[in-house]
Amino acid sequence: MQKTGLAVWMLASCAFAQVKPEDIAKSPNADWLTYAGDYRGTRHSPLKQITAANASSLVPKWVYHVPKASKLEMTPLVYKGVMYVTAPNEVRALDARTGRLIWEWKDGRATRSDVNRGAGLLGDSVYVATSDCFLTALNRNTGALLWQKQYADTKKGVFCSSAPFAVKDRVLVGTAGGDTGMRGFVAAMNATTGEEMWKFYTVPAKGEKGSETWGEYVDYGGAATWLSGTYDPELNTLYWTTGNPWPDFYDGDRKGDNLYSCSVVALDVDTGKLKWYFQFTPGDTHDWDGQSWPVLVDRVVHGKMRKILLHPNRNGFYYVIDRVTGEFLHATKLNDLVDWASGIDDKGRPIKVPGKDPTPAGNRVCPGVRGGANWMAPTFHPDTGLLYVITMEQCDIYTSSAKKPEPMAGFSGGGAGPRPRDTGTFYLRALDAATGKRVWQYPMPGPGVAWSGTVSTAGGVVFVGDDDGQLVALDAKTGKHLWHFQMGEYLFASPMTYAVDGKQYVAIATASAVFSFGLFEPAVSIELVKGAQ
Numbered sequence: 349m350q351k352t353g354l355a356v357w358m359l360a361s362c363a364f365a366q367v368k369p370e371d372i373a374k375s376p377n378a379d380w381l382t383y384a385g386d387y388r389g390t391r392h393s394p395l396k397q398i399t400a401a402n403a404s405s406l407v408p409k410w411v412y413h414v415p416k417a418s419k420l421e422m423t424p425l426v427y428k429g430v431m432y433v434t435a436p437n438e439v440r441a442l443d444a445r446t447g448r449l450i451w452e453w454k455d456g457r458a459t460r461s462d463v464n465r466g467a468g469l470l471g472d473s474v475y476v477a478t479s480d481c482f483l484t485a486l487n488r489n490t491g492a493l494l495w496q497k498q499y500a501d502t503k504k505g506v507f508c509s510s511a512p513f514a515v516k517d518r519v520l521v522g523t524a525g526g527d528t529g530m531r532g533f534v535a536a537m538n539a540t541t542g543e544e545m546w547k548f549y550t551v552p553a554k555g556e557k558g559s560e561t562w563g564e565y566v567d568y569g570g571a572a573t574w575l576s577g578t579y580d581p582e583l584n585t586l587y588w589t590t591g592n593p594w595p596d597f598y599d600g601d602r603k604g605d606n607l608y609s610c611s612v613v614a615l616d617v618d619t620g621k622l623k624w625y626f627q628f629t630p631g632d633t634h635d636w637d638g639q640s641w642p643v644l645v646d647r648v649v650h651g652k653m654r655k656i657l658l659h660p661n662r663n664g665f666y667y668v669i670d671r672v673t674g675e676f677l678h679a680t681k682l683n684d685l686v687d688w689a690s691g692i693d694d695k696g697r698p699i700k701v702p703g704k705d706p707t708p709a710g711n712r713v714c715p716g717v718r719g720g721a722n723w724m725a726p727t728f729h730p731d732t733g734l735l736y737v738i739t740m741e742q743c744d745i746y747t748s749s750a751k752k753p754e755p756m757a758g759f760s761g762g763g764a765g766p767r768p769r770d771t772g773t774f775y776l777r778a779l780d781a782a783t784g785k786r787v788w789q790y791p792m793p794g795p796g797v798a799w800s801g802t803v804s805t806a807g808g809v810v811f812v813g814d815d816d817g818q819l820v821a822l823d824a825k826t827g828k829h830l831w832h833f834q835m836g837e838y839l840f841a842s843p844m845t846y847a848v849d850g851k852q853y854v855a856i857a858t859a860s861a862v863f864s865f866g867l868f869e870p871a872v873s874i875e876l877v878k879g880a881q
Contacts, residue, residue, distance in 0.1 A: 365428055367469045367488075369516055373581055378847040380426045382576075383466045383511040384725060385803070385844065388644035389578035391727040392804045393845045397852035398867060399807035403821040403830040405868040409853060410447030413861045414440070419840055420857040421799070422466035422511070423725070425474075426846040427488070431855070432469070433862055434511075436461040437478045439486060445848050447864060451491035455484065460507060465575075468512035468519055470539050475519050481508040483521055483537050497542030505530035505568070505756030513576040515586065515617055518545055526572030526591035526637070529565070529755035534573050534588050534613075536620060546620030550590045550608050558607040562593075565602055568755035570594035571609040575639050575723055580655070583672060585623060586615045587644065587657060591637035595753045595761025597706045597746060598633070605630035610638045612659060614674060624674030626696060629663045633705050634688070634713060634746060635764065636662040640721045643728050643735065647782040649677050658781055660726060660737040662719025665692055666784040680784030682721060682777070685714035685741050706746035706762050716744035716772060717764035725801030725842040727810065728781055732824050735781040736802045736810050742772025771796035774815045778827060788827035792816075800856070801842030811854055813839035819856055819865070835863060 367381060375381040376393045385391045398406065414420060417435050425432045431444040437458040441450040460479045468475040474488045481500035486493060499521055500506040505528040513520040518536040526532055532550040537543065551569035552558035559566055572591035579586050590613065593599075593606035610629040613622060629636050643658040649668060657671040664686035668677045676696030689698035704713050718740050726737040748762040766772065774792040779785065792798065792814040800813025809830065810822045817838050821831040841857035855864040 366471050367427060369470070369514070372514060376845070379428065380424070380844045380846050381469050382425070382513065383423050384576070384578065384641060387515070387579040387581065389641045390643060390645065391725055391802060391842070392729055394806045395845055395847055395852045396805060396807035397847070398805060398809055398854065400809055400823045400830060402867060403809050406821065406831055406833070406854070406865045407868045408833070409864045409866045411861050411863050412442055412447040412449070417860040419463060419859055420862075421463045421840045422857055423842050423844050424855050424857065424862060425467055425469055427469055429848045432467050432474050433857070434464045434467050434476055436464045439467060439474060439476050439491070441491060442862070444846060444853070444864070447862070453486055453491045453493065458482070460502065462507050462524070463509050465509055466511035468514045470514035470519065473539070475512040475514065477508040477510065477512055477521055479507055479509070481506060481523065483512065483519060483542055485542065495542050497537060499535050499537060499544065510574055510576050513579070514539060515579050520577060520586065522573030522575070522588065524572050524574035526570035526574070526594060527596055527635075527760050528758050529568040529570065529594045529753060530572070531567065531569060532572040532590060534577070534586075534615065534620070536617070548613070548615055548620045548622065550613065552607065561604040561607045563602040563604065565594065565753065565755070568594055569602070569606060569609065572637070575641065578642050578644050579617065580644055580671065583655070584617055585671070586617045587642040587671065588613055588615065589638040589640065589642055591639055592632050592635050595759065596635045597760060597762030597764065598748045598750060598753075599631055600750060601753070603631070606632070610636060612638060612642050612657065612669070614671070626669050626674050626676060628659070628661045628665070628667065630697065633748070634663075635717050636719050638662070639723050641726055643726060644671055645728050645781060647733070649782050656782070658728065658735055660721035660735070660739070662715075662721055663688070663698070664715045664720035666779060667696070668782065668784065678784070682737070682739055682784075683715050683741060685743055686720070687714045706748035706764070708748055710745040710747045712743055713746050714743035715740065716742040716766060717746070718742070722799070724799055727802040727804040729804040729810070729824050731806070733781055734778040734787055734824070736776060736778050736804060736812070738798070738801060738812070739775050739777050740772050741775065742766060742770065742796070774798050776802065776810075776812050776822070776827075790822055790827045790829070797838050800839035803843045803845055803854070805845055811843045811845070813841070813843060813856060817858070819843060819854070819863070833865065837861070
């Protein structure tokens with residue numbers, strides 16, 4: 349851990365402040381306290397200094413280059429003027445006004461280095477998951493190591509990449525590695541000690557309810573939990589999405605629905621017990637995991653005000669679910685290029701088109717393996733009633749292999765990829781959240797490498813990272829282009845917004861740096877006045 353002299357005055361103002369669960373529930377405001385901005389995953393900020401009328405005057409305020417970084421995927425957190433950023437097995441605290449380094453921590457013990465999607469805050473601690481699955485607690489003011497607890501074993505095909513999710517007195521964590529043959533889970537760890545409080549496995553053990561939906565490889569079924577969840581404090585319910593079953597592209601030894609893969613599970617946050625689940629793609633053979641954000645809003649659906657969960661899915665459909673009961677309400681096509689299913693029936697199950705599974709020779713299916721939606725963060729704007737989501741219009745050639753899978757060895761039972769020059773096109777689509785109707789779209793042509801998401805503000809602006817490495821500002825109502833800035837690198841992270849000293853900023857991580865933007869402020873001219881003769 350290294351601390352600069354800047355820390356003395358920066359930390360004095362917040363040394364005794366505590367990040368409380370109720371603060372996270374009220375976030376975002378001037379602060380941004382959890383990956384998705386708030387417990388409900390809306391990524392909408394009430395800040396309105398930056399508006400559709402003045403967004404064109406945004407300019408870079410500072411840039412911090414993360415040493416040796418090459419693919420940053422995190423969303424920064426901000427608390428009382430201090431920004432917390434992560435890279436694999438590293439955390440840094442920056443002055444959110446200037447980008448100056450306050451302290452840094454690096455884990456020299458970590459045995460591997462994978463992507464990292466950010467930190468969590470609670471009390472006077474900042475939490476990060478290392479690539480080898482050690483939940484790490486640091487003193488938020490100094491960067492001093494408080495404790496580390498391993499919650500998953502990398503020898504079992506697991507690694508960890510998601511931002512810890514702080515709820516009540518616990519920190520929720522998940523696992524990655526579902527494409528290698530492992531068994532996913534969500535775990536609650538005590539925020540003070542790191543001790544495990546409960547664990548929910550996303551693949552039932554043999555003999556447990558749901559295990560009958562699997563075949564031979566139930567012990568290694570995948571269903572990884574590599575994104576954070578969302579939370580409804582009123583219902584005391586945690587919502588977490590799950591990954592694809594394993595082997596990804598061959599189901600010869602796992603015929604059935606393969607619960608709870610490609611699903612959203614609703615868990616009691618106190619006990620980890622399953623309240624309900626909804627599966628988007630039963631028996632998936634296209635690697636269309638459920639890992640895009642479950643956004644929680646209250647809207648009128650079918651003539652009745654409901655607590656709903658919105659989910660743009662990788663399989664090319666957009667779902668609306670009652671988040672109290674798990675009842676399927678309706679689904680619409682998110683993508684134009686969807687040919688594996690003709691629709692979703694009244695039970696929420698896909699109406700499959702025959703002949704669309706992967707084959708040894710290759711079978712062209714839409715959408716492609718990256719899916720209609722993916723982990724790029726969507727945004728819900730309460731004033732427009734729109735959900736803003738990144739979609740990809742592309743098809744891929746899916747192949748299968750009947751070779752006997754070997755768990756934890758990286759064999760996926762086949763593969764998928766586009767035809768030459770068929771890179772597809774990304775769009776930012778604005779959907780009526782309650783109905784799924786497309787209101788407007790903003791095309792983002794490019795090389796097909798974007799993994800950035802969105803954030804919206806009360807000033808009527810939506811910010812998004814596009815496929816050419818630009819941060820773009822759009823009018824939230826119409827999708828009109830307002831401003832853009834070329835970052836010089838591709839974007840794999842989602843933007844956020846915060847305020848310090850009454851000034852609003854928008855920040856985003858590029859592949860190797862963190863940029864912060866604010867409104868242009870003209871320099872104050874100084875008039876020299878001659879003294880009296």
